[in-house]
Amino acid sequence: MKNIAQIIGLLVLLCANNSFAAAGAGPIFHMNVDTGNQKSLQRGAKTFVNYCLSCHEASYSRYNRVAADLGISEANMRDNMIFTDKKIGETMTVAMTAEQGKEWFGVTPPDLSVKARSRGADWIYSFLKSFYLDEKAARGINNKMLAGTSMPHVLWELQGFQKLKGDDQHADESHADDGHGGGDHSPFVLAVDGQLSAAEYDRTITDLVNFLVYLSEPAQLQRKSVGIGVLFFLFTLGVFAYFLKKEYWKDIH
Numbered sequence: 218m219k220n221i222a223q224i225i226g227l228l229v230l231l232c233a234n235n236s237f238a239a240a241g242a243g244p245i246f247h248m249n250v251d252t253g254n255q256k257s258l259q260r261g262a263k264t265f266v267n268y269c270l271s272c273h274e275a276s277y278s279r280y281n282r283v284a285a286d287l288g289i290s291e292a293n294m295r296d297n298m299i300f301t302d303k304k305i306g307e308t309m310t311v312a313m314t315a316e317q318g319k320e321w322f323g324v325t326p327p328d329l330s331v332k333a334r335s336r337g338a339d340w341i342y343s344f345l346k347s348f349y350l351d352e353k354a355a356r357g358i359n360n361k362m363l364a365g366t367s368m369p370h371v372l373w374e375l376q377g378f379q380k381l382k383g384d385d386q387h388a389d390e391s392h393a394d395d396g397h398g399g400g401d402h403s404p405f406v407l408a409v410d411g412q413l414s415a416a417e418y419d420r421t422i423t424d425l426v427n428f429l430v431y432l433s434e435p436a437q438l439q440r441k442s443v444g445i446g447v448l449f450f451l452f453t454l455g456v457f458a459y460f461l462k463k464e465y466w467k468d469i470h
């Protein structure tokens with residue numbers, strides 16, 4: 218019996234180890250997903266089409282579906298969020314072919330439609346917060362979540378550039394506690410200011426990841442409201458059932 222318990226324990230440990238190895242480093246930062254916040258989804262969609270859609274596609278999504286789900290008018294979508302000659306009923310794909318992507322970046326930028334499901338919101342959030350200056354990296358920029366990544370730090374204008382804490386002994390440590398990069402437990406310190414403060418940058422990428430979570434399962438917005446409706450229905454039914462039961466048993470007691 219004891220042996221069996223030991224074997225099971227060992228198996229559990231092995232599985233846990235394997236899943237860690239497959240997932241790589243766990244997310245460094247955490248965000249609260251709130252796909253019920255339509256304003257946040259709208260802001261996220263705007264950041265997505267401006268900063269991500271040039272390389273990554275979301276080929277399972279159509280502009281008009283996103284517009285309808287997020288309460289964006291079709292005219293607004295057409296005028297402000299579609300930068301190509303695409304029609305509103307078309308999918309959110311990019312002009313760059315997979316081959317070109319591979320040629321330019323070494324890796325084809327992956328489709329982001331369901332990325333939030335495969336990687337998880339915290340991972341993507343951490344990824345977008347973890348670009349740092351690294352002289353040893355091919356392009357001078359590395360990422361703590363995806364070492365040696367070929368994705369450029371496309372949000373650098375907003376965030377600025379950060380570097381690893383303690384990377385440069387002569388660094389101006391006065392930045393260390395100003396909240397940039399996420400506070401004390403953050404492995405980063407800001408080296409070059411961006412347009413946004415740290416809090417604003419965090420909010421921007423929170424909105425963006427929120428949007429990616431929505432994108433990975435557009436039906437979740439409806440599912441949630443249907444779910445609430447069903448619960449309400451069951452509750453009402455429960456009340457009726459209770460009184461009916463009382464009525465039926467009245468004469469027996």
Ligand code: HEC
Nearest residue numbers: 268269271272322324325326327336341365366367368371
């Ligand atoms: C200039 C092109 C380019 C732009 C713009 C771009 N990316 Fe990327 N992205 C890449 C490339 C190339 C990779 C593959 C990186 C690798 O595997 O090393 C990548 C990888 C990723 C990954 C990791 C996928 C995975 O699971 O390995 C995520 C998440 C991601 N990008 C999100 C974004 C978001 C969000 C934006 C918009 C803010 C964005 N990207 C803008 C080129 C780009």
